Amino acid sequence: MHTHSVAMTATDHQDLTRHLLRPDGQEDICLATYSVSTGAHRTSRLITSVELPRAGEREVHGNASITGGYVLRVAAQATRRGSGVVMLHSHPGGRGWQRMSTQDADAESSYADLVQQLTGMPLVGMTLAGNESWSARVWTEGRAEWAASVRRVGRTLVTSWNDELIPSIADTTTQARTISAWGEALHRDITRLRVLVVGVGSVGLDVVQRLAATGILEIGVMDFDRIETLNRDRMIGATRRDARLRRPKVDVAARLARQASTAKTFTVTRHHDSVCSPTGLADALDYDVIFSCVDRPWPRAVLNTVAYADLIPVIDGGIAIDVFESGGMRGATRRAQTATPEMPCLACTGQVDMTEVALEMSGDLDDPEYIRRAGRDSVSGRPNVAALCAAVSGSQLEQFVSLVAHPAGLGVPSALRFSLALHHLEHLPHQTQPYCPTESQIAVGDARTDLRRDGSWQHFRRGLRGRFNEVVDYWLEAIANSGR
Ligand SMILES: [Zn+2]
Known part of the structure; x- marks a missing residue:
């Protein structure tokens, strides 16, 4: 079975958390670029740079939204570097691996084709929960395929797991x-x-x-x-x-x-x-x-x-x-x-x-x-x-x-x-x-x-x-x- 995974440095995680988990508790959204690490049975998308929105490129009003211009700007940058595009937003009230709401799916799928055409690489969608847990999916041919895990890597390794793909099993007696x-x-x-x-x-x-x-x-x-x-x-x-x-x-x-x-x-x-x-x-x-x-x-x-x-x-x-x-x-x-x-x-x-x-x-x-x-x-x-x-x-x-x-x-x-x-x-x-x-x-x-x-x-x-x-x-x- 082939699986997807996303990884980022602890530094990028901090930058993203600072932007996406707002002090006022509203949802926020931003873009990033990624490179690919191809294993025998797993493809990992690695966040290469966080591209925060400039003035006027996104609106925060309960459900945050971004402009087409922002997507085009980051997609152009990604294309020059041979990278792909990640769209990230937050669920400040959520805990653990987040699924997509209808609005989330609409927003990501509406840009997925455009990004794929511009960069030649699938759009990656990510959600950050209020407890700093991530979820991620890869958009191919109008469908979202869920990643199995999101890894934050630095002096510590913190992993968010997709329980449906990688079930948590513990032997509470022996262990x-x-x-x-x-x-x-x-x-x-x-x-x-x-x-x-x-x-x-x-x-x-x-x-x-x-x-x-x-x-x-x-x-x-x-x-x-x-x-x-x-x-x-x-x-x-x-x-x-x-x-x-x-x-x-x-x-x-x-x-x-x-x-x-x-x-x-x-x-x-x-x-x-x-x-x-x-x-x-x-x-x-x-x-x-x-x-x-x-x-x-x-x-x-x-x-x-x-x-x-x-x-x-x-x-x-x-x-x-x-x-x-x-x-x-x-x-x-x-x-x-x-x-x-x-x-x-x-x-x-x-x-x-x-x-x-x-x-x-x-x-x-x-x-x-x-x-x-x-x-x-x-x-x-x-x-x-x-x-x-x-x-x-x-x-x-x-x-x-x-x-x-x-x-x-x-x-x-x-x-x-x-x-x-x-x-x-x-x-x-x-x-x-x-x-x-x-x-x-x-x-x-x-x-x-x-x-x-x-x-x-x-x-x-x-x-x-x-x-x-x-x-x-x-x-x-x-x-x-x-x-x-
Ligand atoms: Zn060295």
Whole structure:
């Protein structure tokens, strides 16, 4: 099923709220422009700019109305930028997801054709209730198709849900303790978020199970890798048999998530893919929050663009263990941060090094000869300790709770760095760098910087690991499937 969603930055939400929820309690109306973010199964319209009415362009008289001139002005602006038009009005007395009154439907449908003809994109209609809850629909061929959700994205993620399309289901018995932590209404909102975990190794595997136990209804897991004996000292729950059969990590993650889940209806979707591939990226764009549990620069860079361009917060984390050349542990550094509008991106905080990204894209980072000549450590063979992984997943999950439950109303913190030797936690002082290319692309959607791999992911893998491995993988998978 294909769904619609609308997202906006928290800043645009504030501007719109200030205009639409008037001190005198009357309804008001205004226009905005949007870009498109195309996922595999969801199309999101992202608000790119709020275009408030100029003098004489709208009238407030109980039911607010706008002039054709205002619509033409904003449609012309949208066309120049390749954007669409959003018409927004308020129901100050309303609470929750608002339906359309007859007058609402008449007003929007009377402009829908004109806007479609001028911009080549459907008109999006939105209603803001008095409690700051949004609803949205997309006008195609004279009909309004309802969106499933409207997301407000910044240091906090606040989602308005269309209960008819995404029903609220909570298990008030099993999840009683969770609900008593943040309240039933918020619990019903949080558990409906579609959460993707990219990389289900030592950290991602733990994150998935805790999200499932929290009661999240729909979780996606993405990883192209398979379990090996070498992984078993960190992947809690992966068995000897999983390693012997070299099961895809997503299969093991899905199995463990189902076991941990407390939701009445639970869906876990496996993406045996990389977020750097065109298909992996399209799948990622269907989600509301993404955990980045990868240890490589390229997928991190892709997720960094998605956080800003597509308004999908990315919760990143990792650990680096520092070893003396003579052997023995010098220390370990754990980091966690959320890439989201209003906060500096992963490149600005030094968590993604674009030079490394270029090296990985060219294949050099996986070329033993290059690594030897450059005197570097291999990316894949770095030391890691299961006893420390729980702290990494823990700090990423804390960021998640700050993002969606915003204790004390604060939202996510600045990037955090923990040094194990001294047990010292720092709030890193990073600011957005001047000319940051990622944060200048907020809400551009499909116009984001394209970091995807050309051609198919399978083709790349063949070059990387050899045809032989693929044949072995195929047979192992066939054996694993027959044994289930
Ligand atoms: Zn940046």
